[in-house]
Amino acid sequence: MFRSLARTTAAAAAVFALPALLGAAAKPVASHWVLQSSVLTYHVTHPLHKVDGVSHAARGMGVCAQGVCRFLIADQVKTFTTGDSARDIHMQQVVHAALYPLITVRTTVPQADLTARQIQATLVVQFAGQQVTFPKLTFALHRQNGDIRLTGTIPATVREFKIKPPQLLFMPINNQIPITVVMLWAPAKS
Amino acid sequence: MTTSNVPGLRPLRHGANLSRRFAVGLVLVALAAGAAAAQNVPSGFVVAGTPPRPVLGFTADASPLPRPAPAPAFAAAVPLAATATAASSAPNSLAPAPAARAAAAPGASRHAGRITADDLARIGMVPAQQQQKARKKPKSAGPPQPTLQQLGITPQMTQANVKAQQRLNRRQWMLRWHQRLGLITGGAMFATFFLGHSAGPHGTPTGRNIHAALGTATTALYFTTAYMALEAPKIPGTKPTGAVKLHEILAWIHFPGMILTPILGYMAYHQEQLGQRPHGIAKLHGLVATVTFLAFASSIVAVSWPIRLPFHL
Numbered sequence: 154m155f156r157s158l159a160r161t162t163a164a165a166a167a168v169f170a171l172p173a174l175l176g177a178a179a180k181p182v183a184s185h186w187v188l189q190s191s192v193l194t195y196h197v198t199h200p201l202h203k204v205d206g207v208s209h210a211a212r213g214m215g216v217c218a219q220g221v222c223r224f225l226i227a228d229q230v231k232t233f234t235t236g237d238s239a240r241d242i243h244m245q246q247v248v249h250a251a252l253y254p255l256i257t258v259r260t261t262v263p264q265a266d267l268t269a270r271q272i273q274a275t276l277v278v279q280f281a282g283q284q285v286t287f288p289k290l291t292f293a294l295h296r297q298n299g300d301i302r303l304t305g306t307i308p309a310t311v312r313e314f315k316i317k318p319p320q321l322l323f324m325p326i327n328n329q330i331p332i333t334v335v336m337l338w339a340p341a342k343s
Numbered sequence: 344m345t346t347s348n349v350p351g352l353r354p355l356r357h358g359a360n361l362s363r364r365f366a367v368g369l370v371l372v373a374l375a376a377g378a379a380a381a382q383n384v385p386s387g388f389v390v391a392g393t394p395p396r397p398v399l400g401f402t403a404d405a406s407p408l409p410r411p412a413p414a415p416a417f418a419a420a421v422p423l424a425a426t427a428t429a430a431s432s433a434p435n436s437l438a439p440a441p442a443a444r445a446a447a448a449p450g451a452s453r454h455a456g457r458i459t460a461d462d463l464a465r466i467g468m469v470p471a472q473q474q475q476k477a478r479k480k481p482k483s484a485g486p487p488q489p490t491l492q493q494l495g496i497t498p499q500m501t502q503a504n505v506k507a508q509q510r511l512n513r514r515q516w517m518l519r520w521h522q523r524l525g526l527i528t529g530g531a532m533f534a535t536f537f538l539g540h541s542a543g544p545h546g547t548p549t550g551r552n553i554h555a556a557l558g559t560a561t562t563a564l565y566f567t568t569a570y571m572a573l574e575a576p577k578i579p580g581t582k583p584t585g586a587v588k589l590h591e592i593l594a595w596i597h598f599p600g601m602i603l604t605p606i607l608g609y610m611a612y613h614q615e616q617l618g619q620r621p622h623g624i625a626k627l628h629g630l631v632a633t634v635t636f637l638a639f640a641s642s643i644v645a646v647s648w649p650i651r652l653p654f655h656l
Contacts, residue, residue, distance in 0.1 A: 214489045220485070223485060223486055225488065237585030237587060238582060238583050242514065251510075253503070
């Protein structure tokens with residue numbers, strides 16, 4: 154009698170506990186993501202200078218369905234600042250910011266990859282009137298209370314965006330203008 | 344084993360056996376005729392279940408249109424009319440092909456001898472053009488791409504502003520010349536400053552003349568440089584920050600200095616011509632020139648600051 158009761162209790166406990174344990178182990182990935190905050194930094198190197206332009210104003214969202222997530226990130230060129238207004242205006246002029254005021258980045262990633270520690274994504278970047286694809290870039294993912302902190306670098310160059318390299322003292326800047334990306338994505342509240 | 348040896352079955356009579364063989368032969372002949380006729384199927388038709396043949400006008404398609412279950416391979420290879428014949432002549436041996444079902448479908452009799460688009464749609468075949476369109480636009484899996492509107496970015500924010508770009512271009516062109524002329528002015532100013540010693544009380548008339556000529560050129564270059572900066576279009580909503588701020592503050596020193604220095608220089612030169620030592624306010628020519636030169640040199644360094652020397656790691 155006692156043994157039967159104990160067995161029943163154990164079975165009931167297992168039935169109730171199992172879904173909770175499974176749920177904790179494999180937390181479902183949110184279907185909608187919103188960019189909470191971001192730090193995008195471009196790095197320009199000149200023989201006499203090293204300049205970093207930072208923007209905190211990027212907007213982004215991601216939509217997941219059928220195991221696929223599509224992300225769109227957009228930022229205005231004029232929100233990038235180096236701390237020197239003359240240099241920022243110069244940057245806006247060389248990248249034709251008045252004609253192409255927006256930078257957009259689109260990517261599609263498998264939904265399951267959002268739970269991994271790093272992700273490989275192919276980015277399609279529209280900037281300065283050009284569209285450039287950066288295939289299979291690796292970004293690190295850190296989960297923080299359900300949010301995802303993404304960090305990585307986009308190895309952009311001046312030449313692929315057909316930007317005439319600006320000069321200082323008759324010396325042009327280096328071709329490489331890597332963009333460091335730090336983003337905090339949070340599940341969208343419906 | 345013959346049927347006559349099977350227990351429970353009556354041995355067939357020779358005549359009945361012959362008629363059955365004849366019927367089977369007829370079916371086989373009909374099938375062979377059908378297979379031959381399949382080569383002559385009106386171009387543009389294949390039966391659902393066969394691989395798509397784009398060279399034909401119509402092909403089977405995995406389109407949103409309702410499509411019957413895949414037919415047996417045998418039925419798939421058989422043309423419409425022959426399949427119908429075979430199906431009717433051998434009712435239990437073969438499953439009816441979709442085309443046969445289409446022919447037997449209600450409404451098919453209305454278009455005797457003709458196959459309409461409705462009929463094709465009913466059996467899962469669509470025109471090749473439609474199929475090609477469907478191929479060109481594959482139904483991508485996953486959610487729709489997020490839009491800029493969803494991010495709160497209005498069309499005004501993405502609109503190109505040609506005038507603003509022209510203003511930026513003009514501004515940059517003028518500032519580029521400001522930079523170039525500024526460096527040339529700096530060189531000329533340094534030369535003038537250096538040769539100032541040969542124009543003083545212990546100098547020579549030639550030295551004074553060279554100093555005066557260089558000073559005049561420096562003044563002309565300086566004001567041209569200043570014009571390029573002052574006339575460069577301003578960008579609305581932009582406040583000077585960073586190195587350019589110090590560059591502009593220093594201009595408050597060297598700009599008046601560059602007005603005063605030539606005036607004082609002219610006065611000193613005139614007094615020297617009269618055989619007098621510079622006196623009065625003309626005495627300050629050297630001091631004002633020194634302050635102006637230092638302010639101007641600092642201004643060049645300030646706008647380039649911080650300088651990362653090439654040998655820095």
